[in-house]
Amino acid sequence: MDFGYSEEQVLFSNSLQKLLSDSYNVDVRRALVEDGPGYSEDVWKAFAEMGLLALPFPEDMGGFDGTSVDTMVVAIELGRHLALEPYVPTVVMAGSALKLAGSDAQKTDLIAKIISGDLKMAVALTEPGSRFDMADVTTRAVANGDDYIISGSKSVVLGGDLADKIIVSVRTSGDTRSEDGLTLFIVDANADGVSRETYSLLDGRGGADIHLENVRVPASAVLGTLDQAWSVMEHVADQASAALCAESLGAFEKVNELTLEYLKVREQFGRPIGKFQVLQHHMADMVIEYEHARSLVCQSSMKADSEDAAERGKAVSSTKVYLGEGGHKSCQSAIQLHGGIGMTAEYELGDFVKRMAISEVLFGDVDHHLVRFGKLSYLD
Amino acid sequence: MDLNYSAEEEAFRQEVRTFLKEKFPQDIGDKTRAGKRYSNVDNGRWQAALYANGWDVPSWPVEHGGTNWTPVQADIFDEECFAVGAPRMVPFGTRLVGPVITNFGSDAQKKKYLPAIRNGDHFWCQGFSEPGAGSDLASLKTRAVLDGDEWVVNGQKTWTSSAQYANWIFCLVRTNTEVKNQEGISFLLIDMATPGVTVRPIVLISGEAPVNEVFLEDVRVPKENLVGEVDMGWTYAKFLLGNERTGIAGVGAGKADLVELKRIARVERKNGKPMIEDPLFQARLSRLEIDLKALELTNMRMLSEVGDGNPGAFASMLKIRGSELQQRFSELQMEATGAYALPWQQGPLEADWNGKAVGPDHAAPRAPLYYDRRKTTIYGGSTEVQKNIITKSLLGL
Numbered sequence: 001m002d003f004g005y006s007e008e009q010v011l012f013s014n015s016l017q018k019l020l021s022d023s024y025n026v027d028v029r030r031a032l033v034e035d036g037p038g039y040s041e042d043v044w045k046a047f048a049e050m051g052l053l054a055l056p057f058p059e060d061m062g063g064f065d066g067t068s069v070d071t072m073v074v075a076i077e078l079g080r081h082l083a084l085e086p087y088v089p090t091v092v093m094a095g096s097a098l099k100l101a102g103s104d105a106q107k108t109d110l111i112a113k114i115i116s117g118d119l120k121m122a123v124a125l126t127e128p129g130s131r132f133d134m135a136d137v138t139t140r141a142v143a144n145g146d147d148y149i150i151s152g153s154k155s156v157v158l159g160g161d162l163a164d165k166i167i168v169s170v171r172t173s174g175d176t177r178s179e180d181g182l183t184l185f186i187v188d189a190n191a192d193g194v195s196r197e198t199y200s201l202l203d204g205r206g207g208a209d210i211h212l213e214n215v216r217v218p219a220s221a222v223l224g225t226l227d228q229a230w231s232v233m234e235h236v237a238d239q240a241s242a243a244l245c246a247e248s249l250g251a252f253e254k255v256n257e258l259t260l261e262y263l264k265v266r267e268q269f270g271r272p273i274g275k276f277q278v279l280q281h282h283m284a285d286m287v288i289e290y291e292h293a294r295s296l297v298c299q300s301s302m303k304a305d306s307e308d309a310a311e312r313g314k315a316v317s318s319t320k321v322y323l324g325e326g327g328h329k330s331c332q333s334a335i336q337l338h339g340g341i342g343m344t345a346e347y348e349l350g351d352f353v354k355r356m357a358i359s360e361v362l363f364g365d366v367d368h369h370l371v372r373f374g375k376l377s378y379l380d
Numbered sequence: 381m382d383l384n385y386s387a388e389e390e391a392f393r394q395e396v397r398t399f400l401k402e403k404f405p406q407d408i409g410d411k412t413r414a415g416k417r418y419s420n421v422d423n424g425r426w427q428a429a430l431y432a433n434g435w436d437v438p439s440w441p442v443e444h445g446g447t448n449w450t451p452v453q454a455d456i457f458d459e460e461c462f463a464v465g466a467p468r469m470v471p472f473g474t475r476l477v478g479p480v481i482t483n484f485g486s487d488a489q490k491k492k493y494l495p496a497i498r499n500g501d502h503f504w505c506q507g508f509s510e511p512g513a514g515s516d517l518a519s520l521k522t523r524a525v526l527d528g529d530e531w532v533v534n535g536q537k538t539w540t541s542s543a544q545y546a547n548w549i550f551c552l553v554r555t556n557t558e559v560k561n562q563e564g565i566s567f568l569l570i571d572m573a574t575p576g577v578t579v580r581p582i583v584l585i586s587g588e589a590p591v592n593e594v595f596l597e598d599v600r601v602p603k604e605n606l607v608g609e610v611d612m613g614w615t616y617a618k619f620l621l622g623n624e625r626t627g628i629a630g631v632g633a634g635k636a637d638l639v640e641l642k643r644i645a646r647v648e649r650k651n652g653k654p655m656i657e658d659p660l661f662q663a664r665l666s667r668l669e670i671d672l673k674a675l676e677l678t679n680m681r682m683l684s685e686v687g688d689g690n691p692g693a694f695a696s697m698l699k700i701r702g703s704e705l706q707q708r709f710s711e712l713q714m715e716a717t718g719a720y721a722l723p724w725q726q727g728p729l730e731a732d733w734n735g736k737a738v739g740p741d742h743a744a745p746r747a748p749l750y751y752d753r754r755k756t757t758i759y760g761g762s763t764e765v766q767k768n769i770i771t772k773s774l775l776g777l
Contacts, residue, residue: 001389001452002382003681069381260775274777277768283775284767288697295677296670302383318670325667367663374662377669378642 020081033204039084048117068304072246079250089159094121101224122163124154132364160208161198184223202354242304248359289326317369324366412465415745462632472504473497484608507537507551518561524553543592567613586752629698637709693774696766703756721746
């Protein structure tokens with residue numbers, strides 16, 4: 001039993017911290033979002049040089065054979081520093097889809113480019129009408145000679161604005177909401193018939209709705225087994241959720257840090273407001289939430305690589321529920337404890353609060369994961 | 381990071397399981413599962429079984445019978461005991477006064493009291509709280525004045541668990557009124573048979589009377605019954621309260637509660653289906669199970685990160701969350717039972733009762749347990765006091 005970082009993890013956590021502290025501050029980040037491309041290509045290249053983009057890939061492909069715990073160590077720092085780069089969509093999501101289901105040719109071609117920083121990817125698993133049900137897929141592919149023709153729309157794809165290639169879940173057979181009959185395709189973002197509605201999310205990271213209209217792809221674009229993508233989709237979503245929860249934990253740490261600091265410096269009625277017991281107890285509650293969330297984030301990262309879908313799903317859904325509720329409540333308290341300052345766009349608290357909102361909702365909100373946890377736990 | 385126990389720890393778990401299978405009185409486990417109340421004889425039988433195996437006082441120094449378990453081992457032991465329905469060991473002798481005596485007592489005190497705790501001759505209760513001293517314990521007023529070779533004690537203790545069974549009580553008494561509250565308190569051991577000691581039970585909203593008032597009127601206590609130094613009792617009391625590292629979170633008890641809750645929810649029906657399939661109920665059950673897992677993991681983090689060190693604010697967090705969970709389990713068990721939780725039935729909780737209870741088997745203990753559990757966020761440092769501790773020690777506010 002051990003909840004600490006390994007020596008290696010301490011090392012790359014520290015160097016990532018240094019990189020992000022040196023590269024980012026609130027003004028740099030806001031300029032990138034408001035006037036720039038929404039991320040820093042320099043930081044992305046620095047990730048590549050540090051080996052972060054190679055972290056989860058097998059050694060024989062130039063990777064470091066990292067686990068989801070290693071990913072967690074990275075994601076916590078990304079959250080603490082509000083990094084904008086598409087690490088989760090490219091490395092965690094597309095990376096795990098390729099590892100889990102990719103052919104040798106696909107892996108050789110794409111993983112090397114991800115590692116070198118030359119390829120950004122995204123994975124599109126939800127649709128405008130599907131909410132969080134990844135089996136509710138109306139985007140369809142029909143065979144046409146050796147090719148497939150894909151039509152449909154995908155919604156709120158994290159990193160979909162920057163992706164060069166997008167992995168799309170498509171119905172190739174079965175009923176609209178069936179887990180059977182789903183196939184993953186690797187689609188070029190610039191292919192004929194692909195159009196993107198891009199936008200900034202609450203926290204400044206980019207997302208997109210992806211529209212596919214008679215997009216022609218070769219059979220070699222199929223990722224994994226035809227009609228049998230469901231278990232891969234679930235695994236990818238679980239790994240994405242685990243990583244986003246770790247990001248959220250990093251942001252949570254900062255929310256608490258900022259709030260505690262404010263309680264010490266802000267004076268009213270002739271003393272620091274942190275001397276008032278009502279406020280102290282709100283702060284204590286936030287710390288209790290944080291520590292318990294941290295325990296669950298560690299657990300879901302340790303289970304996120306598991307092939308046992310039920311065990312993995314329960315761990316990940318637990319974290320989504322817990323952090324979704326506890327983090328949400330703590331963010332509200334943090335704004336309240338700050339008073340008017342917490343409402344201003346200039347002060348950084350709101351940026352961390354919004355980062356946590358992304359992790360709370362993407363790949364399923366609290367209600368979605370409560371139901372999922374219940375199904376996995378009580379219906380046998 | 382690694383969630384697994386080491387091979388040694390797993391082997392220890394097996395050893396504990398084997399012991400429990402062979403030596404734990406199964407009828408006591410049946411009582412636990414049926415929600416019946418233990419008698420003092422039950423507690424004695426369980427302690428005797430532990431004593432025979434050398435596991436009755438694990439936290440004591442080895443020369444006095446301790447086991448030198450790691451915090452993880454102690455935790456495994458607790459968890460396995462709860463899993464078979466063993467009652468929580470009455471802590472006053474083995475876990476509370478025992479370690480105070482081993483650390484601060486004289487040789488004569490060690491010789492007299494330690495073996496008697498272990499063989500069951502002495503059964504202890506704790507005289508700390510007073511009518512005017514609860515969360516603000518140091519404001520206690522029970523007075524001890526030296527008269528020749530004896531302390532003469534006058535005052536009143538309250539909320540004294542097990543005083544109806546105990547033959548000894550360890551008390552915090554005021555021996556100096558000239559100094560700050562904390563600096564004028566001493567730690568005194570009193571034979572309950574001494575003239576002037578009167579015990580009166582307090583019936584609680586659960587219907588049970590597990591706590592008492594203890595009146596001390598001109599009670600003459602031999603001078604040598606004072607532990608350590610005069611006026612140093614607050615230090616020993618803090619040691620005693622902080623000494624309880626395992627079991628703060630009540631993870632083992634929570635797991636047993638979860639098993640019982642799921643059992644009830646599979647038996648009870650709603651809309652023609654088991655309650656456990658009702659979406660609203662299931663969501664609440666899921667939240668509770670998730671929160672228990674968060675508590676379990678946080679407890680594991682404390683054990684593996686803090687080790688033998690001072691758990692500090694961690695312990696306060698676990699106390700807060702653990703006690704809230706205990707309450708929520710009893711609450712949801714009661715709710716799952718529906719209207720049959722409402723008949724007020726005390727008889728079925730007694731071990732020797734032969735009547736027929738109203739409603740399903742699990743119904744009778746539900747309301748008494750729910751009301752009993754309200755105490756968990758009050759005793760041992762209330763939730764609010766724990767938040768004050770977190771505020772000071774962790775946050776520096």
